[in-house]
Amino acid sequence: xxxxxxxxxxxxxxxxxxxxxxxxxxxxxxxxxxxxxxxxxxxxxxxxxxxxxxxxxxxxxxxxxxxxxxxxxxxxxxxxxxxxxxxxxxxxxxxxxxxxxxxxxxxxxxxxxxxxxxxxxxxxxxxxxxxxxxxxxxxxxxxxxxxxxxxxxxxxxxxxxxxxxxxxxxxxxxxxxxxxxxxxxxxxxxxxxxxxxxxxxxxxxxxxxxxxxxxxxxxxxxxxxxxxxxxxxxxxxxxxxxxxxxxxxxxxxxxxxxxxxx
Numbered sequence: 001x002x003x004x005x006x007x008x009x010x011x012x013x014x015x016x017x018x019x020x021x022x023x024x025x026x027x028x029x030x031x032x033x034x035x036x037x038x039x040x041x042x043x044x045x046x047x048x049x050x051x052x053x054x055x056x057x058x059x060x061x062x063x064x065x066x067x068x069x070x071x072x073x074x075x076x077x078x079x080x081x082x083x084x085x086x087x088x089x090x091x092x093x094x095x096x097x098x099x100x101x102x103x104x105x106x107x108x109x110x111x112x113x114x115x116x117x118x119x120x121x122x123x124x125x126x127x128x129x130x131x132x133x134x135x136x137x138x139x140x141x142x143x144x145x146x147x148x149x150x151x152x153x154x155x156x157x158x159x160x161x162x163x164x165x166x167x168x169x170x171x172x173x174x175x176x177x178x179x180x181x182x183x184x185x186x187x188x189x190x191x192x193x194x195x196x197x198x199x200x201x202x203x204x205x206x207x208x209x210x211x212x213x214x215x216x217x218x219x220x221x222x223x224x225x226x227x228x229x230x231x232x233x234x235x236x237x238x239x240x241x242x243x244x245x246x247x248x249x250x251x252x253x254x255x256x257x258x259x260x261x262x
Contacts (some may be wrong), residue, residue: 003129006060006106007114011125013056014102014118017049021087022120025096033094042090046070050086053104057082064106069212081107085212089188103190105215112238115216117194126194126220134197134224143226143247144199149257152202152250153181155192162208162241165262169207172261193217196245197224203246203254207231207262211238218245227251231262 024045034042050070057064065077068084082104087093089100098121106114113130126141128134134141146152154176159166176183184201186192189209195201197220215238218228228245230237233255237243242262246254 003106003114004132007116007127007129007132009060010057010104010106010114010116011118011127013053013060014104014116014125015123017052017086018102018118018120018123020052021045021049021093021100021102025093028094042070043087043094045093046087046090049102050084053084053086053102054082057084057104061106067107067211069210079108083107083112083211083215085190088190088213089186092187097187099186099188099191101188101190101194103212103216105212105219107215112215112219115219117190117216117220119188119191119194124194126197126217128197128220128223130219132223134220136194136198141198141224143196143221143224144202145249146202146247147249149176149180149203149250149253151181152246152254153184153200155184155186155195155201155204157187157189157192157206157209158185159208165207168261172258175257175261189213190217193221193245196226196247197221199247202250203244205231205242205244205254205258207242209241209243214238214243218243221245229255231258233259 047070064080064082066074066082085103088103093100102118104116105112117126126136192204196204230240231242
């Protein structure tokens with residue numbers, strides 16, 4: 001299997017579907033917005049984009065199944081599965097806030113072997129495959145070299161449906177407000193991870209996420225020289241609904257602080 005070729009094909013596919021998503025920004029109406037659950041939205045744009053992605057991905061790797069946000073009844077493959085978020089940042093999209101993305105990962109067994117994140121508004125494509133470097137629009141990227149939390153800029157996402165850990169989250173948020181350069185909340189976990197990979201953010205953490213939010217980004221960060229784990233320091237970050245990622249230098253300090261609160 002030529003993972004480099006497959007990854008580049010997925011990059012091109014994301015650019016094509018990304019153009020469709022951006023063009024629909026001018027057409028979206030309030031009547032087009034469905035609420036899947038409290039504060040969790042979907043539109044015909046998400047659904048159409050996913051259908052287009054799945055159709056083309058089947059051509060790229062016919063034996064692969066799917067783990068997809070908007071069509072969770074799709075058949076899983078025995079060996080390979082695409083993990084797809086057709087529009088990560090739907091709330092941003094429906095409010096015309098220009099930061100949303102497509103995220104696609106390819107999993108072999110339990111291992112992510114290819115990942116692509118396409119931020120549609122800046123036309124930035126972040127990608128990597130197993131044993132490769134990480135790239136942004138054909139340029140190699142690396143995580144930051146920031147040495148400690150005090151000099152770090154972090155990213156997170158706010159809980160919007162699972163409030164079971166909200167008190168710990170807010171206490172941790174306060175700690176990071178007081179002991180880092182700041183915290184940003186962009187509204188697309190995929191982009192947060194991509195920005196860690198290219199050194200714009202030094203670290204990212206969030207709970208309540210799904211596999212399609214993190215699968216591609218986790219691989220890209222690792223191939224860019226970063227580290228990834230769950231809140232316990234283990235490897236259950238794809239399906240475990242919590243993730244920590246950062247550069248190598250702050251990782252232990254970052255993880256230990258989060259462990260203190262969770």
